[in-house]
Amino acid sequence: MAAFVEFLPYIFSGVVWTIGLVAGGIGIGFVIGLFMAIGQIYGGGEIKAIIHAYVWFFRSMPLLVLLFLFYWGVFPAIGYKLDPLACSIIVLGLRSGAYQSQIFRGAMLSLGDTQLLAARALGMSELRGIFHIVLPQALRISLPGWSNEYATMIKDSAITFTLGVLEILTRTRYVVMATHEPLIPYFFAGGLFVVLTYAGSKIVNTVYERTKTPGLVGRL
Amino acid sequence: MVLKVEDLHKTYAGNKVLNGVSFEIDRGQIKVICGPSGSGKSTLLRCLNLLTHPDKGRVWLEQQEITGEVDDVNKVRQKIGFVFQDFNLFNHLTALKNVSIALEIVRKMKRDEARDLALKELRKVNLADDAHKFPAELSGGQKQRVAIARALAMNPVIMFYDEPTSALDPHLIGEVLDVMKKLAQEKLTSLVVTHEIGFARSVADEIMFMGDGKILERGPPNQIIENPKHEVVQQFFKRINELYRRNE
Numbered sequence: 001m002a003a004f005v006e007f008l009p010y011i012f013s014g015v016v017w018t019i020g021l022v023a024g025g026i027g028i029g030f031v032i033g034l035f036m037a038i039g040q041i042y043g044g045g046e047i048k049a050i051i052h053a054y055v056w057f058f059r060s061m062p063l064l065v066l067l068f069l070f071y072w073g074v075f076p077a078i079g080y081k082l083d084p085l086a087c088s089i090i091v092l093g094l095r096s097g098a099y100q101s102q103i104f105r106g107a108m109l110s111l112g113d114t115q116l117l118a119a120r121a122l123g124m125s126e127l128r129g130i131f132h133i134v135l136p137q138a139l140r141i142s143l144p145g146w147s148n149e150y151a152t153m154i155k156d157s158a159i160t161f162t163l164g165v166l167e168i169l170t171r172t173r174y175v176v177m178a179t180h181e182p183l184i185p186y187f188f189a190g191g192l193f194v195v196l197t198y199a200g201s202k203i204v205n206t207v208y209e210r211t212k213t214p215g216l217v218g219r220l
Numbered sequence: 221m222v223l224k225v226e227d228l229h230k231t232y233a234g235n236k237v238l239n240g241v242s243f244e245i246d247r248g249q250i251k252v253i254c255g256p257s258g259s260g261k262s263t264l265l266r267c268l269n270l271l272t273h274p275d276k277g278r279v280w281l282e283q284q285e286i287t288g289e290v291d292d293v294n295k296v297r298q299k300i301g302f303v304f305q306d307f308n309l310f311n312h313l314t315a316l317k318n319v320s321i322a323l324e325i326v327r328k329m330k331r332d333e334a335r336d337l338a339l340k341e342l343r344k345v346n347l348a349d350d351a352h353k354f355p356a357e358l359s360g361g362q363k364q365r366v367a368i369a370r371a372l373a374m375n376p377v378i379m380f381y382d383e384p385t386s387a388l389d390p391h392l393i394g395e396v397l398d399v400m401k402k403l404a405q406e407k408l409t410s411l412v413v414t415h416e417i418g419f420a421r422s423v424a425d426e427i428m429f430m431g432d433g434k435i436l437e438r439g440p441p442n443q444i445i446e447n448p449k450h451e452v453v454q455q456f457f458k459r460i461n462e463l464y465r466r467n468e
Binding site: 114115117118119120121122123124125128132133136137140213214215216 | 269271294295296297298300302304306308309310311312321322325326353354355356357370371374
């Protein structure tokens, strides 16, 4: 039996780290994205301009540049020495927020303004109308786009190996270095990403089917 | 007096949509607004519940001026039931929840209490059996009746209808008009933008004919429909009467 086989559990335990990166990144991105989408549609001119600049910045920079910029540059400059995992989650989250804001924004715009108009005509404040009427519908519409964001993020998370975060790829590289056997370990690592992507998409798909409004067309 | 409008003006992009509109509605009165498209009918309704702000002029709702400094616009809108041409039901909610959501969120009613009241309102528009259905599962006529129930549940002092049957297939118009007639007979104060002259004839106290942002002519339904003085109004009803006769 080749030496790398006994290291496979070591690689496998990187799954927890990868899931942590993705869950943290998607979660932070969700909150940022949601509020930015609301701000971009209902906010004043200044708020819109700030959000526009933010989205433009995070969508234009390579993830690797962002990671290095924040890990070596931004956080030390403001006096924080974050560990690689925390920094990676924050960067993935900030970046995902830019992408997710556009998913949510598109969904909210596709609803048109008549839903909010009807809510306001009943005496709901704008904020209540957004939270009770617009968002529940917009989030459902967002799910297919959101599934895409998850599939992208799970694979992007591997780039954090450059900071030494102990996710799947980092561990695999250690094993390859120790055993001088690249084929099976990298194949195994790739397989883990395939499974994670598939499982995540399945979950989002199930949520979509379960929360679908009866009678409205459209499936994932 | 429930509603009083004085010299209302509204300009959109250099276009004078409302150009000095004045009228009053007393409690229990039904007034119908007619007029060609682009004459300012919808804009008028939206100015009256402050979904749009008029440029000039004053509006009173039950003695309270709502065009001046208003503490809470949402409170004003709660007193006005608004029925849209395209229903605008909340697509993610059942018929029942469409009616009860504002009761819970705006009126702060308990969930059970709101549900009971919503069911009562749905019964009024003959939709109690469809309470659990979603808008996409309802016909246009049913949707509009849910929208009427949704507005009624807030116990408004006046109802605004903005061409409530214009988006409906002809065979569904009757069921909506029947509900509106029933409410009119119960003396629910209403302002109705519509071209349904049969409805106007049977329940309206007055027809106000709008053109170019003004009320061109007003009076009892029979007089306006049969013997209008203004040339534009004559032409308009001549065409509508011809259409009506063909359908009969």
